[in-house]
Amino acid sequence: MIRLAEATRSRACVPMDSPSTLSSPPNAAAPGVALKVQIVVIGAGQAGLSAAYHLKRLGLAPHKGFVVLDQSPGPGGAWQDRWPSLTLSTVNRIHDLPGMSFSEVIGTDSPEVRASVAVPEYFAAYEKRFELPVYRPVAVKVVCDRHDHFRVETDRI
Numbered sequence: 616m617i618r619l620a621e622a623t624r625s626r627a628c629v630p631m632d633s634p635s636t637l638s639s640p641p642n643a644a645a646p647g648v649a650l651k652v653q654i655v656v657i658g659a660g661q662a663g664l665s666a667a668y669h670l671k672r673l674g675l676a677p678h679k680g681f682v683v684l685d686q687s688p689g690p691g692g693a694w695q696d697r698w699p700s701l702t703l704s705t706v707n708r709i710h711d712l713p714g715m716s717f718s719e720v721i722g723t724d725s726p727e728v729r730a731s732v733a734v735p736e737y738f739a740a741y742e743k744r745f746e747l748p749v750y751r752p753v754a755v756k757v758v759c760d761r762h763d764h765f766r767v768e769t770d771r772i
């Protein structure tokens with residue numbers, strides 16, 4: 616539930632699908648579930664997973680301290696949508712995520728496997744090994760500046 620005091624405090628909100636700034640959130644009165652966390656990472660691609668890994672190493676508690684919200688149906692970030700002919704033999708190398716190499720999960724003896732299959736498999740194993748709190752599919756719609764914190768609106772929570 617969004618608290619009225621918070622909803623009426625008019626501060627800048629940024630919709631995620633447009634660079635423009637709104638003066639008030641579009642769904643300020645809409646009912647929902649409010650969760651308080653210290654840090655919200657938007658997106659579980661290479662950048663988001665790397666950030667989550669380091670947040671955990673810094674001592675933030677998964678779920679209560681930080682969450683990762685990803686709008687995709689499964690792990691892999693943009694790699695899920697790579698074209699079928701892009702294989703492990705034709706990619707310009709896949710950069711390792713911190714703490715766990717690609718080769719630990721995907722054997723080097725299968726160069727013809729699709730990148731759109733191998734990388735999501737790698738990311739899924741990574742999320743599991745480090746028990747990263749990835750919530751999906753959750754699309755972030757608006758981020759609002761509330762002076763001493765941000766309010767993140769999603770299509771789910």
Ligand SMILES: Cc1cc2nc3c(=O)[nH]c(=O)nc-3n(C[C@H](O)[C@H](O)[C@H](O)COP(=O)(O)OP(=O)(O)OC[C@H]3O[C@@H](n4cnc5c(N)ncnc54)[C@H](O)[C@@H]3O)c2cc1C
Pocket residue numbers: 631657658659660661662663684685686687691692693694705706707708709710753754755756
């Ligand atoms: C055509 C092409 C070929 C490439 N080939 C290679 C290659 O061979 N080797 C290589 O190392 N790199 C390659 N790259 C680069 C690589 O794909 C990117 O560097 C990498 O995917 C960037 O990771 P990222 O985490 O920043 O973004 P992404 O991988 O795009 O991940 C972002 C994630 O955030 C989610 N997201 C976005 N908006 C929201 C929102 N509002 N709410 C919730 N979730 C959201 C997305 O669904 C996605 O899961 C290529 C890129 C392109 C475009």
